[in-house]
Amino acid sequence: YINRIALFIRSTYQATLWTKLIQAGSEAKLCASLLQPNETLVMTISLIANEQIKILLQESSDQEFHRCFQFQAPHVESEEVQHFKVKVQGETFQSTEERMVMIKPYKPMTFVQTDKPIYNPGHTEHFELKATVFNYLSKCIMVSVTPAHSLDYTLTPLKDVQYSSCLCANGRKTFSWTMAPSILGVMNVSVSAEAVQSHAACDNEIVNVPERGRIDTVTQSLLVKAEGTEKTDTYNWLLCPTGVTMTEEVELQLPKNVVDGSDRISLSVLGDILGRALKNLDGLLQMPYGCGEQNMALLAPNIYILEYLRNTEQLTPAIRDKAIKFLTSGYQRQLNYKHVDGAYSTFGQGSGNTWLTAFVLRSFGKAKSFIYIDPVKTEQTKTWLERLQGEHGCFIRLGKLFNNRMKGGVTDEVTLTAYITASMLELNMSVSDPVVYRSLSCLRNSTSDLSNTYTTALLAYTFTLAGDMETRAQLLQHLDTIALQEGGFLHWTQTSSETSASLAVEISSYVLLASLSASPMSTTDLGYASRIVRWLVRQQNAYGGFSSTQDTVVALQALALYSTRVYSREGASTVTVHSPSGEHLFEVNQNNKLLYQERALQDTEGKYSVEVKGSACASVQVSEYTPPNTKVQDMDLYITVNFKHLRSVVWLDSWFMKCKFFPYVLKCIFLDRLVSLTCSSLLPRWRSTTTSLLLLTAQRSVSR
Incomplete structure (x- = not known):
């Protein structure tokens, strides 16, 4: 088995051919030429590995020559990069060339598992x-394939399938078994292939x-994952003892339809309410990267967390590098959606x-202190927004959002103007700036109608940034009268019958920002803010985010500002969690405030109590993961999608369904279940020479 040298290198007097890839232990062939020397030259060809030099050829001549010779490639256990070195030297001439070569381990046979490595078999499903x-030899072999025995699964041979087979040079053969897993989670499957004697x-x-x-x-x-969609319930507490012990309790009960053995409990403790979000910077929002709105929802939280860590001098090089990587890639991706x-x-x-452009301007203005943001593009964006300001000072709403939930409660001209004005004030534009001045005048005319709680909260934050303390006080006083108070918790909803958790988080976060952005901030303001924070922390998911997009962005901005205001370099606490099986201790101090301390608990039902002693705040979370054992009946799913300006990839998003459309293919997540769809018709209908309307009707029978 000989490797033919393939790469050509030429200099004044020499030409050498070698390969970029050599099989370990094989016979390799190398050819070299000395070209028209005008003096006596010595050519030396060496192979260099791990600072060891092996001379393959050394020849002296004043005549042209061409030499081909064989050498044995070194033996290696794993892929290894080595170097060929060609040196030609004479009295008046010297030349050196080096090239890398990959030495691959000798593997006459190997096998690869060709199925995807994630299965959802439920209890009884086989797959x-x-x-x-593969046979990498130059001759035929008889190969016998044998799977390893395991208590984690059962492999059953398929009917009429032989597990010994001829395999000739460069051939391959696929073998299959019926597999029935007996456990959930990660398991290892081993298969051996052996070349055997055969008559x-x-x-x-x-x-x-x-x-x-x-x-x-x-x-x-x-x-191996359990059947059904995993449901996560989180229980969060922000406990700040001041010389007294603080205790919270929770009782966990499993739903009746949970898959046996699939439930799990995770306990995590941090000394910082932003630590959980910091750990999951790339996973706060479980959504695709398919458009400009989603990209910004993933990018913005990084900025607020970075600002907090920088302002409190907790920003380490490792955290900075990780966050800046996300910021840079997000910035470059967002430019794809710029006009x-x-x-x-x-x-x-x-x-x-209009709203998305303001969101981008706001975020990029803050990000420029961490990464390079093109100032010319930023000025273009600011100018475009300014041109949309009407004579009365409010901004005109243009464009449609792919997902209207992205803009949270920004649903009318007043809230849009308040959002844009707050964005400009956050970027340190002066209240005397003509654009800001006119927009504030428009907003003041709207403060007589306080029926919309979201608008009132956003206006309170905007006028706080503008330094209009009189209007701020009027708005906050009204908000205080309609606040929902329970014990030490404080929050707001849009209406008394409003059930949107994400909108409640966003409204409460704007009130928190308004409470914290005043200067100077009183002790009363800080105490009021702490009650809002305690409620917000309870709404966090297992990743440190919240239930939707804009609520995550605004809430993390507010929590970052609160954490900056109350940050202390002193204090330590001990967290004790009592579970049915025992006691778990955690230490929180100044050296591990951002350390994510997590333990998997064996008990999944029963009473849990959390006890905190000391002088430092502790953020404690208990997460319960339970995939329900839902049996899906046969059903037909009909979807009609209208596409204008069809592109290669389009996302359709609604509260119950997310679809990704490729030409003639539609893939949807319907109620958190991935559904493959078959197109039953694709009918183009032309309305004009420039616009086409495509009607896609997709149907799929889903059964388990």
Whole structure:
């Protein structure tokens, strides 16, 4: 088995051919030429690995020559980069060339698992496990494939399938078994392939058994998930003892339809309410990266957390590098949705979107202290927004959002103007700036109608930033009269019958921002803010985010500002969690405030109590994960989708369904369940020469 040298290097007097890839232990061939020397030259060819030099050729000549020779490649256990070095030297001439070569381990046979490594088999479902054997030898072999025995699963041979087979040069063969897992979670599956003796000929050749590498065993990890959609319940507490012990209790009960063995409990403790979000910077929002709105919802929280860590001198190089990586990639991605006039829209086409453009301006203005933001593009964006200001000072709403939930409660001209004005004030634009001055005049005319709680909260924050303390006091006084108070918790909803958790989080976060942004801030303001924070912390999910997009963005901005205001370099606390199986201790101090301390608990039902002693705040979370054992009946799913300006990839998003459309293919997540859809019709209907309307009707029968 010989490697032919393939790469050509040429200098004044020499030409050398070598390969970029060599099989370990094989016979490799190398060719070198000395070209028209005008003096006596010495050519030395070496292979360099781990600071050891092996001379392959050394020859002196004053005549042209061409030499091809064989050498044995070194043996390695794993892929290894080595170097060829060619040196030509004479009295008046010297030349050195180096090139890298990859040495790959000798593997006459290997197998790879070809199925995806994640399965949802439920209790009884079986699936097919496949393994493919490759023969890298130049001769035929008889290969026998054997899976390893395990208590975690059962592998059953398929009917009429032989697990010994001829495999000739560069051939491959796939073997399959029926697999029935007996556990949930990660399990390892091992399969061995062995070249064996055989009296039967393979393709009219005598079967070869290699001296080395007769047996190859590969272990593949498989993740077996329970049937049903995993449900996560979180219980959060922010406990700040001041010389007294603080205690909270919770009783966990499993739903009746949970899959046996699939439930789990996670307990986590931090010394900082933003620590959980910091740990999951890339996972706060479980959503795709498909458009400009979603990209910004993922980018903005990084900025507020970075600002907090920088302002409190907790920003380490590792955290900074991680966050800046997200910021940089998010910034570059967002530019794909920028229009030439400076506006931004969902997909970068059609009309610019007023709210999204303001969101981008606000975020990029803050991000420029961490990464490079093109000031020319920022000025274009600001100018585009300013042109949308009407004579009365309010801003005109343009463009459609792909997901209206992205803009939270910004639903009318007044709230849109308040959002844009707050964005400009956050970027340190002066209240005397003509654009800001006119927008504030528009907003003052709207303060007589306080029927919309969201608008009132956003106005309170905007006038706080503007330094209009009289209007701020009027708005906060009204908000205080309609606040929902329970014990030490404080929050707001849009109406008494409003059930939107995300809107309640966003409203409460704007009130918190208004309470914290005044200067100077009184002790009363801080105490009032603490009650809002305690409620907000209770709404966090297991990743440190919240239930939706804008509520996560605004809430983390508010929590970051609160954490900056109350940050202390002193104090320590001990957290004790009592569970049915025992006691768990955690220490929170100044050295580990941002350390995410987590333990998996064996008990999934019963009473849990959390006790905090000391002088430092502790953020405690108990997360319960329970995939329900839901049996889905046969059903037909009908979806009609209208597309204008069809692109290669389009996302359709609603409260119950997310669809990704490729040409002639539609994939949807329907009520958190991935559904593959078959197109039953694709009918183009032309309305004009520039606009087409495509009607797609998709149907899929889903059964379990």
